Amino acid sequence: MGVHVEIMDLVAQLKAAEQSFVLATVVRTVSVTAAKAGAKAIIRPDGTIVAGWIGGGCARGAVLKAAREALIDGEPRMVSVQPENLLAELGVKAGESKDGVRFASNMCPSKGTMDIFVEPVLPHPSLIILGASPVALSLAAQARQLGYHVTLAAPASDLIVPPDADVILDGFEAKNLHQARRFVVVSTQGKGDEIALKMAVAIDAAYHAFVGSKRKMAALRDKLIADGLEAAVIDRVKAPAGLDLGAITPEEIAMSILAEITIERRRGQRSTGSIAGR
Template identity: 80%
Template sequence: MTAHVEVLDLVAQMKAAERAFVLATVVRTVSVTAAKAGAKAIIAADGTIVAGWIGGGCARGAVLKAAREALADGEPRMVSVQPENLLAELGVRAGDSRDGVRFASNMCPSKGTMDIFVEPVLPHPSLVILGASPVALSLAAQARTLGYHVTLAARSADLTAQPDADTIIDGYQLGELNEAKRFVVVSTQGKGDEAALRAAVATKADYHAFVGSRRKMASLRARLIAEGANAGAIDSVKAPAGLDLGAITPEEIAMSILAEITRERRRGQRAANQAATRE
């Protein structure tokens, strides 16, 4: 098996395992370079090259920097590693960007040019829903159409219909969840509120929300704190869940929650894109 095929096999395995990584591909070389067009490498989320080859130290630093940025904002980018004299002819310096290309200096004696396409491959965002209410079921169905990996946790006795979810858990013991940008929503609506909320705040996520009134949330907060729960963790839960769109039906409430999650999900990416535009 060739190294190229091995890299593609590992790409498939890492995608199936919902692991974040970057696929770097050499798309063009000029003069003498260690790697040639078509060479590929997989860069893990921790910055290590786990498979493949894209050349030595002449390109490695620039590619790894671009990989970190790509994982942060989810956007692919092109890196062009060139000797200083060619950069000067183009009127750019190392670190400059032009027309979507980030330039880097090749300080190696070979003085070759190498263009590398850096493509982030991110796991599906994870939506964890606790509860079997109509809002919970509608939220699961709508989220799946938007590409979320949906985990629905509820007592089997509370389920009146088969949830449209990737993973279904009987009860509120979530166990091990896939590593991705995670959002957690409690939509029990009177059936297991305390147990679900306790499990939710114990789960690391970028967003926690509770489908219910502020008064109900305040009552649950008091009970959980009396049982020893962390007040700060509970206070981080958005209640009521969702943007104020005047939603009434379960489907509309679910849509308002997804709108709020989308805003949170894209917040960091928008900031990264705006920073890149200013460079």
């Protein structure tokens, strides 16, 4: 019981620190196995088991492989380590999946069976907003409700009221950003468009967007290219930002942007309902 409590305490600490890891839990064992049902381990992205125990080499390789894949796509996995004869009875080979279970061969003398649930725990996705427009402020508030870590960067003089954000930066230089999958939106409404866009495209992110018309973005593109930016870098910016929902109000525009970000965020993922979907 004590070991289990210590592991869950570490899980809470890592989540609070917004660090990526995998929680592997043995959910079923048959015959002789090194670890028993309920055993847990915490696995770092580099494959290091920092706490807990899920068995020796018979299961470790398959679990670490599943952990690496889970951290990439955010999906949990079930790994079943079984002796070759039982895999043959099921009609599967080591490395194959069936009904959502990844099978691996147990080559150890024990010949036991162990099922391990591999669950990735990822940091909250990061939304970086450059600008203090009504759309920017609404976007920050709505994103926080959806579990994003929000950084809002804008000159302090432009902020009439404190925005609903995790981090507020004075100016458009976004430094020490949250280490997670990032989405960047420029919503300056004519106040510092060029400098904000320069800063935005310098951020490594899965999504860059500009709240403004195609015509305005085209004009800014010409200016930025004249200033020395590469066209390919600028062309990564989606303009206008958001899905075409017929949005009019700042709140509706913000909602359309979050809808577009959600499509990108969930691309390639199943709806699992687990904490990996953060």
